[in-house]
Amino acid sequence: MKIGKKNLILNEIGAQMEECIFCNIIDKKSKAYIVYEDENTIAFLDISPVFLGHTLIVPKKHYVTVMEAPKEVLESIADDVKFISEAVMKATGSEGIMVVNNNIVSQLVHHLHVHIIPRNFGDKFSYPRGPRRRYTEEHMNEIKEKIKSEIATIKNN
Ligand code: 5GP
Ligand code: ZN
Numbered sequence: 001m002k003i004g005k006k007n008l009i010l011n012e013i014g015a016q017m018e019e020c021i022f023c024n025i026i027d028k029k030s031k032a033y034i035v036y037e038d039e040n041t042i043a044f045l046d047i048s049p050v051f052l053g054h055t056l057i058v059p060k061k062h063y064v065t066v067m068e069a070p071k072e073v074l075e076s077i078a079d080d081v082k083f084i085s086e087a088v089m090k091a092t093g094s095e096g097i098m099v100v101n102n103n104i105v106s107q108l109v110h111h112l113h114v115h116i117i118p119r120n121f122g123d124k125f126s127y128p129r130g131p132r133r134r135y136t137e138e139h140m141n142e143i144k145e146k147i148k149s150e151i152a153t154i155k156n157n
Contacts, residue, residue, distance in 0.1 A: 022058050022111035036084060040076035043084055046115065050125060053092035055084060055116040063112045065103040077114055084116050094118030098125075 024030040025044060032044035035055060046054040057080045063069035085097045100115040102108075119125065135143075 018110070020062060020109075020111050022056075022109055022113065023062055026058070026060050035087070036080065038076075040073070041080050043080060043116075049117075050115075051092075051094070051118050051120075051123065053088050053094070053118045055088055057081060057084060057114045057116065059112055064107075064110045065112060066101060067103065069112055073112075077112075081114060081116065088116050088118055092118040095120045 021030060025032040026042055034042060034044045036043040039060070041057055041059055043055055043057045046056050057077055059069065059073045059077060061073065063073065066074060081099055085099065088094070089097050096119040098115070098117040098119050100117065101113070117125075
């Protein structure tokens with residue numbers, strides 16, 4: 001069903017949600033160049049690669065972020081990250097691999113996914129060298145304590 005510019009579909013409980021391109025790939029309603037698939041995850045070539053061989057690892061159940069996905073889902077993605085990184089590196093002859101996951105900000109597809117991107121020395125992709133900040137020691141301690149406190153709260157729930 002199409003409403004305005006967005007394709008809306010009904011989920012299992014009958015609520016409307018925006019149609020998900022990765023769910024369509026998982027359901028084989030849309031074409032993708034699949035390199036791996038099991039009961040939990042699927043991996044396919046990114047349609048618009050940073051470098052050739054750029055692969056996406058996607059859980060078969062629809063979650064938007066790592067915060068919302070259950071631990072077991074993240075574990076199955078982590079298993080794939082290990083061997084698919086090795087495979088992409090060998091298949092493309094790259095010198096390294098970048099593993100990236102965008103959550104909310106910079107996340108164009110709202111279905112959790114991990115990018116496996118082949119990298120080479122001097123390839124001019126600038127991500128790790130982007131603008132960096134400097135801490136004062138006071139600020140570093142303050143942020144450290146805030147994150148520790150949030151971790152303690154999350155772990156206790
Ligand atoms: P994000 O910005 O959400 O982390 O990355 C989404 C990625 O999905 C982008 O790199 C984009 O090229 C890729 N992508 C978007 N639509 C499709 C599609 O229909 N098929 C495939 N294979 N990749 C897609
Ligand atoms: Zn989805």
